[in-house]
Amino acid sequence: MKRTIDESSNQHGASILSPQPKRHNQATRWRRWLICWGLAAACLASATTMRSEVTTVYADQDAFAATYLTYQDPELDVGYRNLGGTIYEFRTATRFPLPAALVPELIQSATLKLYYFAAWGSSASRSVRAHRVLQSWSETGVFFGAPVDSSFTEATVGGTNFRWISWDVTAAARLWAANPSSNFGIMLLADPVGSGDNAFRFYSRESANTSYLPVLEITHQNPTMLSVTMVPNITINGDPGNYTLQYASGLGGGQINWVTLANISMTGTTTNWLDYSSVGQSQRLYRATTSNPNSEMALIPAGSFSMGDTFSEGDHDELPLHTVYVSAFSLGRTEVTAALWDEVKGWSGGNGYGFDLTGLRKAANHPVYAVSWYDAVKWCNARSEKEGRTPAYYTDAALTQVYKTGQMTPYVKWNAGYRLPTEAEWEKAARGGASGHRFPWSNVETITHSQANYWSDSSSAYDVSPTRGYHPVFDVGGEPYTSPVGSFAANGYGLYDMAGNVGEWCWDWYGAYSSDSQTDPRGPTTGSNRVIRGGYWFGYAGFCRVADRLTGYPTSGFNFLGFRVVLPPGQ
Secondary structure (H helix, E strand, C coil), X not given: CCCEECHHHCCCCCCCCCCCCEECCCCCCCCEECCEEECCCCEEEEEEEEEEEEEEEECCCCCCXXXXXXXXXHHHCCCEEEEECCEEEEEEEEECCCCCCCCHHHEEEEEEEEEEEEECCCCCEEEEEEEEECCCCCCCCCCCCCCCCCCEEEEEEXXXXXXXXXXXXXXXXXXXXXXXXXXXXXXXXXXXXXXXCCEEEEECCCCCCCCCXXXXXXXXXXXXXXXXXECCEEEEECCCEEEEEEEECCCCCCCCCCEEEEEEEECCCEEEEECHHHCCCCCEEEEEECCCCCCCEEEECCEEEEECCCCCCCCXXXXXXXEEEECCEEEECCCCEHHHHHHHHHHHHHHCCCXXXXXXXXXXXXXXXXXXXXXXXXXXXXXHHHCCCCCCEECCCCCCCECCCCCCCCEECCCCCCECCCHHHHHHHHCCCCCCCCCCCCCCCCECCCCCECCECCCCCCECCCCCECCCCCCCCCCCCCCCCCCCCCCCCCCCCCCECCEEEEEEECCCCXXXXXXXXXXXXXXXXXXXXXXXXCCCHHHHCCCCCEEECCCCCCCCEECCCEECCCC
């Protein structure tokens, strides 16, 4: 069941170039920077590898005479004969449209699986024989011709059962692959002995219960051609801190056009970055700058990512995985602090704004909490106006009346002012430029109290923290046990606390994912709950996963709810 916040829950490649950075004391806004040429032309190599895969083939839809055949049904008196007394022989056949181009030597195994119903007058076991028929087979079950050989395997069944039964038909599959022009079929013989209401049924593709289709599973090796693309491996050497990695297509004769590639947080003195976006480009000039190391905003570059639960371990609403392209945007490096909330809210009082909740705090440098979705949106507008920016949210479709009071779903000018991130923007940013990982970091798939402020216990195998319960450093002074923003290492985009501390409001109404690829999705147009992301100080480790989704009524204001803000790129 989806976790929803309501009032009852208010409890608490190859190295191309790797130069050393150049240090400059000149009075420029870049205090430390690196310049290097990267030869970004793609170098392609190919190799052949063998990988095993399973091909699943269902029986031909027209290969059975009826929904099912039973040896005792007088209306289906084909396919069986009386061998004397109560001994009957049951026959039916099916054909499998196997895929072409299977190499016999590469077939590792083949298994025939049928779902049967058996009812006997006694509990004695019976034998079911599976014959191989390659040249002749019948849709009526009357005539099969001579099998290629008389070998068969037996499966013993008994009592009254619905169950799967299977045979190893590897030799038959290999023989078919060597003679692809022939029909591949299975002839089945059942020899039931007993009295009373005896029946034996093999279900065909026309069965009303389509979960039980005859199926052939072939495990085979598949030669695959792999292409290897070499991309620049940029090495940055320097003091620990936050850097912005940028590139230019060339020096040219005029002003250089620098494009931001990534925001990098260096905890040591060396780090590397692979520029996959360089494929197909002729050459690039790179630099790493600390142009504004104290900037509140981090640029999240445009690009696609796989959104959802890569590990298939969370709630059902984290699937299906789907590809999302997100345009570039800037996101607050930290959650909005209590100090910043107070500063903007103090300004807003004399400028027509009204808030439903006051916003609470543990300390000025901790995240503000107990903020409703409506108040977070209005606060974004107030901050925009305070700083002389065009607001993002309006009460009318013409985008002329700034949203300042009350509770409503505002209209959005997406290229203006501060606003809440969409759910897709939030998850792309949380992943830090790496894909397929559980948490905002990519070096390990586990979590401890050294990485986030959350509630630790042994319920999740990936929670390996040596300390359990509340974070031992911040479990002081009464609830909530929030932590100062930026208390833990930043992710690949230079963002802090994307796991734990307080949950963060997103723009989107909560709704199910689509498997379709999307560009800048903004969620459903209506709903009852808004999306919350990021885990929180008393949430389990699972809530800290980048794919985890939480929802809450937009009026909610609890002691684990905060937010961070977005700005359009270049603002």
